[in-house]
Amino acid sequence: MSETLLELRDVTRTFELSQGVFRRAATLTAVAGVSLKVRRGEVFALVGESGSGKTTLAKMLLGLLPPTSGEILIGGTPISARDRVAVSRRVQPIFQDPYSSLNPRKSVAQLIALPLVVHGVGDGTERRAKVLEMLDLVGLSRRHYDAYPGQLSGGQRQRVAIARALILRPEVVICDEPTSALDVSVQAQILNLLLDLKRELGLTYFFISHNLAVVEHLADRVAVMYLGRFVEERSRAGLFASPRHPYTRALLQSVLTPDPDLGVPDTRIGATMAGSDTGCPFHPRCPSAIDICRTAAPPLRALPDGWATCHLVETQEAEPVP
Amino acid sequence: MALLEVDNLRVNFALSDGMLHAVRGVSFSLERGETLAIVGESGSGKSMTSLALMNLLPKRATRRADRLVFDGIDLTAAPEARMRSLRGNRMAMIFQEPMTSLNPSYTIGNQLAEALRTHRAVSAAAARDRAVHLLDKVGIPSAAQRLNQYPHQLSGGLRQRVMIAMALMCGPDLIIADEPTTALDVTIQAQILHLLADLKNEFGMAMILISHDLGVVARVADKVAVMYAGEVVESAASRPLFKAPRHPYTRGLLNCIPVPGRTAPGAPLGAIPGQAPTLIGAQRGCAFRDRCAFAAAECEGDIPFVAVAPGHHARCIRLNALEAAA
Numbered sequence: 184m185s186e187t188l189l190e191l192r193d194v195t196r197t198f199e200l201s202q203g204v205f206r207r208a209a210t211l212t213a214v215a216g217v218s219l220k221v222r223r224g225e226v227f228a229l230v231g232e233s234g235s236g237k238t239t240l241a242k243m244l245l246g247l248l249p250p251t252s253g254e255i256l257i258g259g260t261p262i263s264a265r266d267r268v269a270v271s272r273r274v275q276p277i278f279q280d281p282y283s284s285l286n287p288r289k290s291v292a293q294l295i296a297l298p299l300v301v302h303g304v305g306d307g308t309e310r311r312a313k314v315l316e317m318l319d320l321v322g323l324s325r326r327h328y329d330a331y332p333g334q335l336s337g338g339q340r341q342r343v344a345i346a347r348a349l350i351l352r353p354e355v356v357i358c359d360e361p362t363s364a365l366d367v368s369v370q371a372q373i374l375n376l377l378l379d380l381k382r383e384l385g386l387t388y389f390f391i392s393h394n395l396a397v398v399e400h401l402a403d404r405v406a407v408m409y410l411g412r413f414v415e416e417r418s419r420a421g422l423f424a425s426p427r428h429p430y431t432r433a434l435l436q437s438v439l440t441p442d443p444d445l446g447v448p449d450t451r452i453g454a455t456m457a458g459s460d461t462g463c464p465f466h467p468r469c470p471s472a473i474d475i476c477r478t479a480a481p482p483l484r485a486l487p488d489g490w491a492t493c494h495l496v497e498t499q500e501a502e503p504v505p
Numbered sequence: 506m507a508l509l510e511v512d513n514l515r516v517n518f519a520l521s522d523g524m525l526h527a528v529r530g531v532s533f534s535l536e537r538g539e540t541l542a543i544v545g546e547s548g549s550g551k552s553m554t555s556l557a558l559m560n561l562l563p564k565r566a567t568r569r570a571d572r573l574v575f576d577g578i579d580l581t582a583a584p585e586a587r588m589r590s591l592r593g594n595r596m597a598m599i600f601q602e603p604m605t606s607l608n609p610s611y612t613i614g615n616q617l618a619e620a621l622r623t624h625r626a627v628s629a630a631a632a633r634d635r636a637v638h639l640l641d642k643v644g645i646p647s648a649a650q651r652l653n654q655y656p657h658q659l660s661g662g663l664r665q666r667v668m669i670a671m672a673l674m675c676g677p678d679l680i681i682a683d684e685p686t687t688a689l690d691v692t693i694q695a696q697i698l699h700l701l702a703d704l705k706n707e708f709g710m711a712m713i714l715i716s717h718d719l720g721v722v723a724r725v726a727d728k729v730a731v732m733y734a735g736e737v738v739e740s741a742a743s744r745p746l747f748k749a750p751r752h753p754y755t756r757g758l759l760n761c762i763p764v765p766g767r768t769a770p771g772a773p774l775g776a777i778p779g780q781a782p783t784l785i786g787a788q789r790g791c792a793f794r795d796r797c798a799f800a801a802a803e804c805e806g807d808i809p810f811v812a813v814a815p816g817h818h819a820r821c822i823r824l825n826a827l828e829a830a831a
Contacts, residue, residue, distance in 0.1 A: 233690055423765065
C-alpha cells in the first residue's frame with residue numbers, strides 16, 4: 184500500500200450568514216468533521232448533490248480557504264504551516280467551466296506559462312519550451328501557442344486548463360466537475376486524457392463529480408457527502424456493487440444508463456436537501472428511517488473496504504441496483 | 506391526423522462572414538400523447554428547431570419550411586397575433602434555466618396566474634385555484650403558501666417544478682422541454698422526469714424533449730431523432746435506436762459514455778475525434794465525414810435519408826461498410 188499523500192483530520196468549515204443588521208448571524212456548517220486519506224497514485228472521488236459541501240472541501244484542499252477547525256496535511260505536513268504559493272506547487276485545480284476559468288485576454292501560451300511566472304521558474308526560452316511540451320502532452324497543436332481562448336472549442340479550452348494545472352508537475356490535481364460543462368463526445372476525450380496523464384505522470388486525483396457513471400469509470404475510492412458530512416467511504420468496486428448507506432443507494436438508483444427497456448427509477452427520497460439537528464442528518468429524506476434515526480446520531484460502521492454512517496447498516500442487506 | 510407535422514424545416518442566420526445554416530431540412534411528426542426526443546451536442550440545431558416551432562427565433566434568423574402544421578394550423582402562414590394565442594396556451598415550453606426564465610420581481614402566484622389569464626377570461630381567484638392545484642400536482646409541498654414567494658426563495662428543483670406548472674396552466678396539447686433536468690441534481694432529475702411522464706399520460710400531452718443526455722432520452726422517449734450539424738442523421742423508435750443504432754455518429758455517441766458492466770473501469774472510452782464542422786456557407790455531403798472512420802469519396806455527394814427498417818431512418822450511404830466491419 185502506497186503512502187498517504189493527502190490527509191484531512193476532522194476538518195470543519197463554517198460560514199457566518201448575515202440575517203440583517205439587528206439579528207445575530209446564522210452559522211452555516213458547509214463541511215462538518217470530515218476525515219480522509221488519499222494515497223499517492225489513486226483517484227479519490229467525491230460525490231454528492233449541490234450544496235453538500237464538495238466545493239468548499241476542494242477550496243480547503245487548494246489552500247484557498249482555511250478550515251475553521253481540523254487539520255489538512257500534504258505529505259505529512261500541515262498546510263496551515265505553509266503559504267498558499269507552496270501549496271500550489273503540489274496541488275493544482277482543474278475547474279468545471281473552461282469558459283470562465285481562462286482569462287479571455289491572455290493567449291494560450293500566457294495562460295499555460297502563468298504558474299511558471301508566479302513561481303519564478305525558468306527564463307523566457309525555458310518557459311516557451313515547457314509550454315510547447317505541455318501542448319504536446321495534452322493533445323493540442325503547436326499552432327495553438329498564440330491562440331486566444333475565444334478561438335478554441337470547449338474541449339480545447341479544457342485541455343489548456345489541464346496543461347496549466349500540470350506545468351508545475353503537481354502531485355495532486357483537484358478536478359472539480361472537469362467534464363460536466365462539455366459535450367458527450369468531448370467529455371470522453373477529456374476523461375481519456377486525464378487517465379493517460381495520470382499513468383504517464385504518476386498523478387493523484389481528487390475527483391469531484393455528480394456523474395456517478397464517470398466516477399465508477401475512473402475512481403479507486405469513493406466518498407459520498409451529504410450536508411457537509413461523509414456518509415459512506417468505500418472502494419469503487421464495493422460501493423457500486425453493494426452501497427450500504429440509503430443515500431448512496433438513492434444516488435446510484437438515480438443514474439440513468441441509456442437502456443430503453445428501463446423506465447425512470449423511483450428513488451423514494453424527497454426532492455429537497457433536508458437536514459436535521461437531531462439524529463441522522465439524512466433521516467427526513469430516508470425511506471428506511473426508523474425511530475432511532477430521529478433521535479441518535481448514526482454510528483460509524485466499519486466495512487471490509489471502508490465505512491458507512493447508518494443505524495441500519497448491520498441489519499439491511501444491500502438491494503441490487505438496477 | 507398528427508398533432509404536429511414538420512417537413513423540411515430550415516433556419517438560417519445571415520452573419521457578417523456568410524450564411525449560417527443552423528437547421529437544415531428537419532422533418533418529423535408527432536402524435537398526441539407521444540414523446541419525441543431530439544438528441545444532439547451543442548451547435549447541432551436542436552434548440553433552434555424548438556424555437557423555430559414556437560416562432561421564437563432571434564430576429565436575424567429566417568425560418569422556412571415546406572410544412573409546419575400544428576393541429577391543422579399552418580404555422581408558416583400564422584400571423585404573430587395567432588402565434589401569441591397559441592404560445593403558452595396550446596404549445597408551451599420549459600426552458601433549461603429556471604432562474605433566468607422566471608421573473609425575479611414577481612411572486613410565483615402572480616406569474617402562474619398571468620400565464621392563464623393572458624389566454625383565458627378567468628377570475629383571479631380561479632387562476633389562483635388552478636395555480637395551487639398544479640403546484641400540488643408537480644409535487645411542491647404547501648403549495649398555497651408558495652404563491653406569495655419570489656423565485657429566489659425557492660431551490661433549483663422547486664423552481665424547475667414551478668416552470669413545469671406554469672407550462673401546464675393552460676393545459677397545452679404540446680410541451681417542448683429544452684434540457685428540463687440538466688441543471689438539477691440526479692435525485693431531483695429522476696423525480697422531474699417521473700412527473701413529466703405522469704402528466705403526459707394524465708393529460709394526453711405530446712412532448713418534445715430536447716436533450717444531450719442519452720440516459721434521460723432512453724428512459725423517457727417513445728421515438729428519437731439524433732441531430733448533427735443541423736440535420737437529423739438518424740431517427741427511430743427509442744428501442745431500435747439504442748439497441749441497434751445504425752449511423753456512425755449515433756454509435757460513436759453511445760460509445761462515448763461509460764456504462765457500468767459494458768465499459769471496463771479505467772479503459773479508454775470511445776471518443777469521436779475532431780469537432781463538428783462550421784455551418785457557415787454552402788453545405789454539401791455528409792457533415793460527419795471528417796470525423797467518421799468509414800468515410801469514403803462518395804460521402805462528399807448528396808446523402809439520402811434512407812429507411813433501414815420500418816420507421817427507422819439513417820442519413821448515411823456507408824451503412825453496408827459499417828455492417829461488414831461489425
